[in-house]
Amino acid sequence: xxxxxxxxxxxxxxxxxxxxxxxxxxxxxxxxxxxxxTLGTIKAVGPIDILAKKIVTHGGTAGIAHTRWAxxxxxxxxxxxxxxxxxxxxxxxxxxxxxNYRELKDVLVKAGHRFLSSTDTEVLAHIxxxxxxxxxxxxxxxxxxxxxxxxxxxxxxxxSESPEEIVVARMGSPIVLGIASHGLFVSSDPSALIxxxxxxxxLEDGELAHVxxxxxxxxxxxxxxxxxxxxxxxWDTEEAKKSGYExxxxxxxxxxxxxxxxxxxxxLIPSQGLAKLGGLEAYTKELTEIERITVVxxxxxxxxxxxxxxxxxxxxxxxxxxELASEFRYRSPIIGKHHAVLAISQSGETAxxxxxxxxxxxxxxxxLGIVNVVGSTxxxxxxxGVYNHAGPEAGVASTKAFISQxxxxxxxxxxxxxxxxxxxxxxxxxxxxxxxxxxxxEQILLLKDSIQKIAQKYAQARDFLFIGRxxxxxxxxxxxxxxxxxxxxxxEGYGAGxxxxxxxxxxxxxxxxxxxMPHDEVYEKMVSNVEEIRARKGPIIVVTTSDAKGIEAxxxxxxxxxxxxxxxxxxxxxxxxxxxxxxxGTAKGFNVDRPRNLAKAVTVE
Numbered sequence: 064x065x066x067x068x069x070x071x072x073x074x075x076x077x078x079x080x081x082x083x084x085x086x087x088x089x090x091x092x093x094x095x096x097x098x099x100x101t102l103g104t105i106k107a108v109g110p111i112d113i114l115a116k117k118i119v120t121h122g123g124t125a126g127i128a129h130t131r132w133a134x135x136x137x138x139x140x141x142x143x144x145x146x147x148x149x150x151x152x153x154x155x156x157x158x159x160x161x162x163n164y165r166e167l168k169d170v171l172v173k174a175g176h177r178f179l180s181s182t183d184t185e186v187l188a189h190i191x192x193x194x195x196x197x198x199x200x201x202x203x204x205x206x207x208x209x210x211x212x213x214x215x216x217x218x219x220x221x222x223s224e225s226p227e228e229i230v231v232a233r234m235g236s237p238i239v240l241g242i243a244s245h246g247l248f249v250s251s252d253p254s255a256l257i258x259x260x261x262x263x264x265x266l267e268d269g270e271l272a273h274v275x276x277x278x279x280x281x282x283x284x285x286x287x288x289x290x291x292x293x294x295x296x297x298w299d300t301e302e303a304k305k306s307g308y309e310x311x312x313x314x315x316x317x318x319x320x321x322x323x324x325x326x327x328x329x330x331l332i333p334s335q336g337l338a339k340l341g342g343l344e345a346y347t348k349e350l351t352e353i354e355r356i357t358v359v360x361x362x363x364x365x366x367x368x369x370x371x372x373x374x375x376x377x378x379x380x381x382x383x384x385x386e387l388a389s390e391f392r393y394r395s396p397i398i399g400k401h402h403a404v405l406a407i408s409q410s411g412e413t414a415x416x417x418x419x420x421x422x423x424x425x426x427x428x429x430x431l432g433i434v435n436v437v438g439s440t441x442x443x444x445x446x447x448g449v450y451n452h453a454g455p456e457a458g459v460a461s462t463k464a465f466i467s468q469x470x471x472x473x474x475x476x477x478x479x480x481x482x483x484x485x486x487x488x489x490x491x492x493x494x495x496x497x498x499x500x501x502x503x504x505e506q507i508l509l510l511k512d513s514i515q516k517i518a519q520k521y522a523q524a525r526d527f528l529f530i531g532r533x534x535x536x537x538x539x540x541x542x543x544x545x546x547x548x549x550x551x552x553x554x555e556g557y558g559a560g561x562x563x564x565x566x567x568x569x570x571x572x573x574x575x576x577x578x579x580m581p582h583d584e585v586y587e588k589m590v591s592n593v594e595e596i597r598a599r600k601g602p603i604i605v606v607t608t609s610d611a612k613g614i615e616a617x618x619x620x621x622x623x624x625x626x627x628x629x630x631x632x633x634x635x636x637x638x639x640x641x642x643x644x645x646x647x648g649t650a651k652g653f654n655v656d657r658p659r660n661l662a663k664a665v666t667v668e
Contacts, residue, residue, distance in 0.1 A: 065092060065144075065158045066130040067238070068255055069219040071229050071276050072246015077102060077121040079259075080128040083248075084111050086255040088657065092130035093138035098145040098154040099123035100226035106143040124246075124276070125226055127219045129156035135164075136181025146185040148192025149176050152223050153204075155191065157184040158251055159215035159236040167211065187212060191220060202273050205230045206284060209271075215414060219249050232271040237412045237440060240264040240272060240279055242293050247274050253296055253438070254455045262293035265438050294438055310649070311656045312458035312549070316641050317508060320501035322463045323634075325452045326470045333498060336490020338478040346447045349429050351482050354401040356381055357428075359388040359419040363461045363544065364407040364468060369537035370633050371405075371472035378493070378630060379480040388415040391422065398426040405431040409456060409464040411439020420445060433471050435464050449475065459661050460548040462641045465541065466504075469634045473497065476630065496628035500635075503625040507638045510622065514639055517604060517620045518646030521575050527554035528566060528601075529640075531579035532589060534633045539579055542640035549648035549655040559592040570601040577604045577640070578618070581632050582611040593617050606639050608632070 066087030070079045080097045088111060095114045096106035101123040107114035129144035136142040144156040164183035171189050178185055190211060194204035201222045215235030231238050231249050241248030241256035241263050250256050253263050266272060266281070270289060273280045281289040308314035330339050343350060356375065358368035365387055372383040398404070404423030408416045411434035420441060424430050432441045432448030435456065442448060453467040481490050527546055531539035540556030547554050557566050570576070576596050580589035596603055597617065605618040608626040615621055624635045648655040
């Protein structure tokens with residue numbers, strides 16, 4: 064969560080820092096601040112615009128900046144970063160959580176330290192300040208301080224008495240350096256760097272970097288030197304702009320066809336019914352022998368995993384379990400031989416998912432990843448994996464990344480299925496279904512205006528129920544999540560077969576239901592569930608396929624999508640729900656790109 068941006072170079076630091084923070088706004092935040100030695104520290108609660116207006120004069124050539132999402136203490140200027148030590152020399156910004164900050168703070172208070180905020184970060188600043196009294200060296204002081212803390216951190220630190228150096232470090236929270244001709248940058252997200260440079264260096268856990276105006280050095284907490292050449296970012300600033308749309312969320316929904324084409328490009332051999340996944344080829348033998356897959360993810364990625372379970376078991380014949388990454392390592396998971404742990408994460412930095420991967424690796428599992436951000440921690444720490452190639456996703460509520468995750472899971476199913484028992488004919492059939500998928504999404508996007516009218520009809524509802532069966536049940540969960548995220552309407556997703564086991568008690572004329580019911584093998588059972596809701600006067604929106612007949616008589620509103628192969632039908636069913644959630648959120652006047660209390664990359668547990 065939160066965002067870090069820093070600069071050390073020859074240009075005006077305060078201007079660069081403010082623009083850097085603007086690029087990080089999508090991550091979610093409640094306050095922000097900058098520190099430039101020649102200007103001091105400036106903080107504000109609320110949007111970056113408020114902070115920018117408080118900067119009366121611009122200047123400096125080095126500084127650190129931060130957007131905060133409250134974890135310890137309310138969103139106030141006192142709790143906003145940067146924080147300083149007791150003497151006001153050390154200034155520090157921090158993403159993550161210092162787990163033992165209370166015991167460290169108790170020691171400092173007994174020694175006479177006075178704290179101005181309720182944050183764990185201020186404690187770390189004080190510890191660095193104490194270490195400076197003995198080392199008189201910022202890099203050594205930061206290293207010594209970090210050896211005393213437990214938890215996760217991405218930090219950037221400055222000393223007012225040596226304003227031309229910045230020390231950064233990471234442990235479980237991303238930090239990336241940007242290398243430009245006029246200076247060096249630091250960010251918690253590479254997307255914030257691309258306006259200045261495409262040459263980046265990713266820090267690993269347990270590493271610190273000493274950032275000067277033209278050079279950087281990297282060492283570990285254990286005093287080991289690291290040499291790492293810059294990598295090249297493969298996308299540009301145009302991909303992160305709204306392109307004329309009012310919101311990033313709509314832009315990213317409309318990019319769906321292109322996203323699917325990019326996720327498939329070079330990965331299908333339709334004439335042979337094969338998927339070519341280069342990131343997995345080094346582990347062909349292990350993948351042929353795996354007997355079980357555990358998928359781990361959080362939020363939308365978890366729901367994508369549930370769809371993956373359905374298609375992997377049915378078409379690749381591999382037993383699959385899906386775990387909330389936040390629970391996985393706390394339940395003593397049993398991981399045996401020929402077991403793979405598959406992590407799904409848009410950012411590749413999700414703290415809980417990363418911890419689950421590490422637990423799987425610790426127990427000897429083959430670790431795999433489906434991630435969107437190249438060079439992210441999960442991408443680097445898994446044995447093998449597949450990139451989404453969905454491009455940067457600025458909207459906090461995942462849309463294009465989610466359908467890309469579903470598509471990659473179909474490719475993975477095809478890949479593993481053909482390695483095992485799937486016939487060439489079935490593989491060709493699936494490949495053909497994938498080839499026409501982008502055009503089918505285009506057809507659904509043409510329904511945007513009609514879906515908006517339906518959404519306006521229900522925008523004042525207080526509650527919603529989403530139901531589905533088989534692969535549509537996870538899409539019901541995802542549809543409910545999207546509506547919650549961007550409209551703040553209470554919504555629940557359920558397996559339709561569970562209606563009579565409790566949820567139907569909520570249904571009345573003021574409680575709408577969205578029923579996901581493609582014309583498939585469970586269609587008649589879904590019809591029965593819809594009839595039960597109608598009998599209790601519940602309004603019904605049906606999302607179905609174009610070959611379903613007579614459904615209008617059972618529903619108040621109908622959204623029809625193209626009929627497709629079962630393995631990709633869930634992708635098509637998802638898009639109308641994204642459009643619906645967007646339209647409800649905007650009808651209620653909310654900023655759907657930045658839902659309250661949410662952040663794009665969840666880098667704390």
